[in-house]
Amino acid sequence: MSTFIESSQLLDIARKAALTVGEPLRMAFRTPMDYEYKRDLHDIVTIHDRASEERIRSIIFSEIPDSTFVGEEGGKEGDGAVVWYVDPIDGTSNFASGIAHWCVSIAAAVEGELVAGVIFDPIAGNLFSADLGGARLNDVPIMCRARVDEGKAVLLTGFPNARHVRDVGDRAFGAQAELLDSCHAVRNLGSGALHLAHLAAGWADATMGLSTNPWDVAAGILILRQAGGRFVGLDNGRMLEPAFLAPDYFAHGGEAAYPTLERVTYALSAREAAPKQREIAG
Template identity: 65%
Template sequence: MTSLPQSERLLAVAKMAAHSVEDQLRTAFRSVMAFDTKRDFHDIVTEHDRASEERIASVIFREVPDSAMVGEEGGRRGSGNVVWYVDPIDGTSNFARGIAYWCVSIAAAVDDEIVAGVVFDPMAGNLFSASLGGAWLNGRPLAAQAFAEERQATLLTSFPNARNINDLGAMVYGCQAELLRAFQVTRNLGSGALNLAHIAAGWSDATLGLSTNPWDVAAGILILRQAGGRYCGFDGGIESEPTHLASDYFATGGGADYPTLEQVARTLSAQTATRHRHTAGART
């Protein structure tokens, strides 16, 4: 069981690591930059992603030597009791094109429990953070209050994206139509971590993600939950723990009852898993 002082110490390190790349990223933003592709041309990486992850790693291993780190760019490194999940730039496509909706996401886990997390938006000057003692925005307590019904609510989601269409085909459009009809507003802003942080702040109401990675969501999960929100992770349409390792999710602010969102998330998660199993079977 992680103590509150240990959680707060890890949060202080996460903040230190996030601030260590602030000047570098602010200077690079809206400059001319080259980028490479990873999985396909929709999935890009810049030199600043890699350099920022290295700087974050240097802070983490200096301050907490008993650490392992799982980063989007460098994979897993080190070994220790504390596991860090790091996305140096969540929303790289936005960052590379000069759209100011991207962030640095850093979380610390002990025994598969997220105990500290930071989502840092350098351009807006917003530092969302959480320990086992609460959640804050620039030092002020957060309250993730949402509208009670979907018809009043704003949904932030990158669904459907190209990967979802490749995985599921035309069914994604039916699910998208259900969400568009159910919610007052839907927006695709391009950063899952920042979406969760905005819900924690009460600036939006809900989000949905498929085929995600732990570095995208780990910090945001703790921030949202400590602010009073709900995060539900799925694997194959079944609720899964620990949630930061689940492939799919939906999340809401406090006081929300969004049955369409929950049903769509379960259905998409189940169908994605089924399609992947069939694809893997066809290749063997």
């Protein structure tokens, strides 16, 4: 278990790395750029994803040689005690298209426990962060807030996307209809990490996701939980801890209880038509 001091030190490194790549990414945003396809036509990568991940990796190993680095683009490197989960650009399609909703996400875990996390939105200038001492937005403490009534809730989610439809078929559309009917509003902003960060800041009430990877959610989980929110990780319809290793999840703020969201997510997690494909290397 990491101490509060160690957690704070790891957060300082994560913050340094995120800020270092944030400015070059901001300058590259809305400039002409090419991209390549990864898994399919819905999953792209730019030279800026790869360059940012390499710069973050360099900073982390320079500061903490005893590290394991797990990045979306380059996979796993090292075998150290501090495990870093990094998404150099969460929301690459937004970034490449000129839509101002993307971020850098960096988290550190020790002995399976998340101890530091940063989500940096360079366009808005919002730096969400957490260590074992609490959650902050631009160094100001934050606590999530959620409407008690699910019918008044704003849900942020990327569900359903093309992969979800392939996984669960027409059930995706039935589940979507239930969520649309049960919540005041459902919005897809294109970045799962920012969904969690906005929830932690009290700007939304709930979120959910399917078929995610640790770099998508690790920083956001710590920020949300340290802000007083609830995050439930699911694997094949069963709760899983550590939650950042779970492919499916739902989350909400404060003392809220959203029965439709919970039921729908459990059902989708348990009934996928095809096996999940985790992309973590090693």
